[in-house]
Amino acid sequence: MLGWKTTVILAFQSIGIVYGDIGTSPLYVLSSIFTDGIHNIDDIIGVLSLIIYTIITIPMLKYVFVVLHANDNGNGGAFALYSLICRHAKVSLIPNQQPEDMELSNYTLETPFKPKGTKNLKQKLENSYFAKVMLVLITMLGTSMVIGDGIFTPSMSVLSAVSGISTSLGEDAVVGITIAILILLFGMQRFGTDKVGLSFAPILIVWFALISGIGIYNLVKHDIGVLRAFNPKCIYDYFERNGFKQAWLSLGGIFLCITGSEAMFADLGHFNVRAIQISFSFVTFPAIVTAYVGQAAFLRKFPEQVSNTFYACIPGHLYWPTFVIAIFASIIASQAMISGAFSIISQAQNLGCFPKVKVVHTSTKHRGQVYIPEINYMFMIACIVVSAAFKTSTRMSHAYGIAVVCDMTITTLLVSFIMLVVWKKNIWVVVLFLPFGCIELLYLSSQMTKFTNGGFVPLVLAFFLTTLMGIWHYVQKERYMFELNNKISTESLGKLVNKGNINRMPGIGLLYSELVQGIPLIFPHFIANISSIHSVVVFVSIKAIPIATVALEERFLFRHVEPRDHKIFHCVVRHGYRDELGDHVEFESQLVHHLKEFITQELEAEAKTTTTVEQVPSIHVNENKMAYISQCYTTSDTLIEEGNHRTSSSSSYSITFSSSHMECAEKEMKFIRKAMEKGVVYMLGEAEVVANPKSSIFNKIIVNYAYSFMRKNFRQMDKVMAIPRNRLLKVGMTYEI
Structure with a gap:
């Protein structure tokens, strides 16, 4: 807290980052509503009433009081x-869940279900593959809309501001100045949200003071009677006066008064x-409402100035x-959605739904502030x-409003699922939330009338981005399933390592694989091509939680790959969607440190184990286990070998761990340190994913062309972690999916 x-x-x-758009x-709102001029002076009151209650309903009631609480540990x-x-229902398409993950301190699950209806919904989600696919596609579509919003918001905001000198x-000059400002804006992004927010916040506070002051001035000077717009009956009168169709068409322009509301949640x-x-x-809401009230008062006296209301x-x-x-x-308005788009793309990448890009964490004080070049x-x-x-x-x-309202509608749908699956609310509580979605669908229907006038642009963009993310996630899932179905058994690994022609060279080899359990198929392929492995081998699985x-x-979850004397480990590197893996130097240091801790803790745990064996004619003991114990520890009683059995010379015996335990631990540490001194080599499987020859033409197009293009033109793992070339070993292999 x-x-x-x-x-x-x-x-x-947050004033300098979140509220620039709204x-x-x-x-531009009033000029976008009255595109054909004001035909009835009373329509100004009706439109103002719609604006006021739209702001109260969506940003205030929906986002501030409900949606913000549907966050994932503050995200x-x-x-x-x-x-x-995904944490509360098994709806992930990639089956890499492990019981150990639920023990993480941030992996909090709620108490068992109480309302029967919500429990049935959870079971239906988990048992329906179609529902799982639709859920992730809806999420991708919402992400695509935020990205589209991040493209339209800068252009819309800057054009509107510069239009003050259009006369x-x-x-053409306005467009040129707008483009110059946009280039400057995007050039500033590398400094990070933290610094940008501190520099922008004072400016936006001055802006809010100006527009609210001008609003009060116009209200007092021109027509204080516009305050009756706070009576919702004015909305009814507006629809009755203009007819439902004409009033409904104006909702597309009215909706623009809340663009940027989604930034409160995205940021x-x-x-x-x-x-x-x-x-x-306490700042944004009173300022913008006062600004609209003042503009309405001005238009009551000068309705002919509606095309340039703000500056007039x-x-x-x-x-x-x-x-x-x-x-x-x-410029600040543009920053709001750019920051939100960066955050959500970073999340999508970490969850395997977006191609690899370089994510720069720009603040050491506030986790989650990122920049993607x-x-x-x-x-x-x-x-x-x-x-x-x-x-x-x-x-x-x-075009602008369609992307925004689609994103808001998807947020409403996902929050409804949160209420049922996570908050475990009764279905009737969720029904009370759904009217927000109905209002948004009404605005969306009005916006869609502008489809042929440019409204298709954000929809085409969203479709393209959703397709890109969907293809990437699909192939990543199929690639994981291929590795899972073709993993190498421990017995096969032992035979492979024990071959006479396999050399163990000094050093630590890190073999990357997406496989969480089992030996990756790429490992024997490495040995077949190189005929040697390092003295310490770690199978590294970077897993998104x-x-x-x-x-x-x-973060680092280690386990031995038996037999132990092979010095082969499996390490699952668990990370959240806001975590930074760091460069190779930091990653090496953390991995080796936790490997040493794992060995120490394992030996200490075994050292504390006291085994008592009752006197019997003969005691069968696992030979491998006894051989391992005899290497590291001594016993208080003499163990007498009789044929294939071992017995104790007394009625019972306890294994007592003395200085030899410490010697064994030190020996293990010395071995790891020596291997570390020889250097760490990164082994990456250059797996070429191709479609199975027997698969459909559609699958071949997706895998062989679309995915292949993305994989070649986005960053690879070695580029993301900045692994030096002289310490990188790649071996090619082909996966057929």
Whole structure:
């Protein structure tokens, strides 16, 4: 639990990261609603009422008071929700769950189910392969919408701000200035959310003070009567006056007043729930509502100014200061969804649903603040293309809202699952939450009327990204199943290592495999090509756990691969979707340190074991076990060998561990240290995944072309961990799936 001082600091930072998008919506909302002008002066009151209650319903009630609590140990976003569901129901498509994972300190499971209906739902989810596939596809689609939002938000916000000088410079100049600002914005991302947030927060606070001050000024000067918009009856009057169809069509523009609300949840990993609640309730909400009230009061007197409402209602002496602050605020608005997109892509990659990219953790104080260079520059290019193609914020608004409302609807669906599967709420409690989804579907239906006017762009983008993630996850799953079905037995490994032509050279060999249990198929392939292995071999399985973080002391899970004298270990490196594996130097150090700890703890555990054997004519003892004990320990009584049996010379005997136990432990440590001095070599299987010749044409296209293209053009494991080439050994192998 963070202290109030830290929470207040995070709340201050969150203003500079989270609320730029929703905070700059007054720049373009009213002009997007009244695209054909204002035909009835009373419609201003109706639209203002819809704006006020939309902000109260979605950002305040849904996100601040419900969705923020559906976090995964302080993390938000679609994949955080999916991870939470995976921990409480066996819905993961990759069968790598182990009982040991549930013992992790952050792997908290709730008490058994009580409501019968929710228990049945959990069982249906676990037993239905189709439901599992649909759940992960919905999660990917929600992620794709956030990424699409991260592309449209910068273009929309900056274009809207720069449009204040469109009358003097022209449309082409506005687009050029917008592109220049976008290049500057994406160039700043490498400094990290922490530094960007601290620098942006004061600017956005000034922005909120300006728009709320201007709003109060217009309210008092022009028409204080617009305050009656707080009466929800004005919404009914608006629909009755314009007819349902016309009023329904205007909902597409009204929805733009809450774009950026999803950033509160997507960026949650950068801050915490309390910080977001404080900053929205006491700063953002009153500021933007006051701004809309003031604009409505101004339009009641000057309805002809609706196409440029925001800048037209600014008092003359504040025009240029507001214009400059608006430019900075639009840059901040862009930052909100860029940060959220970085976080959610990092989560998707760690859970095996996105190709490998370089993730840079930019803050040592606040875990989860990341920067992804490749994605950053892809975003920059996409934003430039979008800005040049749409040219104005009004045309872009046709596409902008669809990505946002789709993401919100998916969040509502996933949170409903959380309520049933994780919170174990009664089905009727969930029914009370579903009206939020109904409202969002109503807004979505209105937005879809703009499909041919650019609304198709975010949907095509989301379909492309979902397909990319789906293909990657599918092939990773099939690759894992291939390794699992073709793993090498311990007996086969023993025969392989004991071959006379196999040399044991000094050093530590780390063989990477995705297989959590068993010997990977690639190992005998290495031996067949090299005919030698290192004196210490560790099969390393890097396993994603559906939790945010795994404590460092719990991350490495070792076990011996029998027989022990072969010095072969299996290590499962468990990490959460917010964890950083580190470079090869740090990783080596941690792995060897935990290997030594494992050996010490294992010997100590055996040293504490006291074996008492009652007197019998003969005692059968496992020869291998006794041979191992005799190497490391001495006994208090003399053991007399009689044929194939061993008996004690007294009625019972206790194995007492003295200095020889310490000598054995020291011998093991010395062996590991000596191997470490000779160096660590990384062995990676360059597995080429191809479709089985007997598989369908569709499967061949996915595996042989789509997946192969992604694998060749994204980072490999050695690039992600920055493994030096002179310590990397690759052997090729082909998997048919």
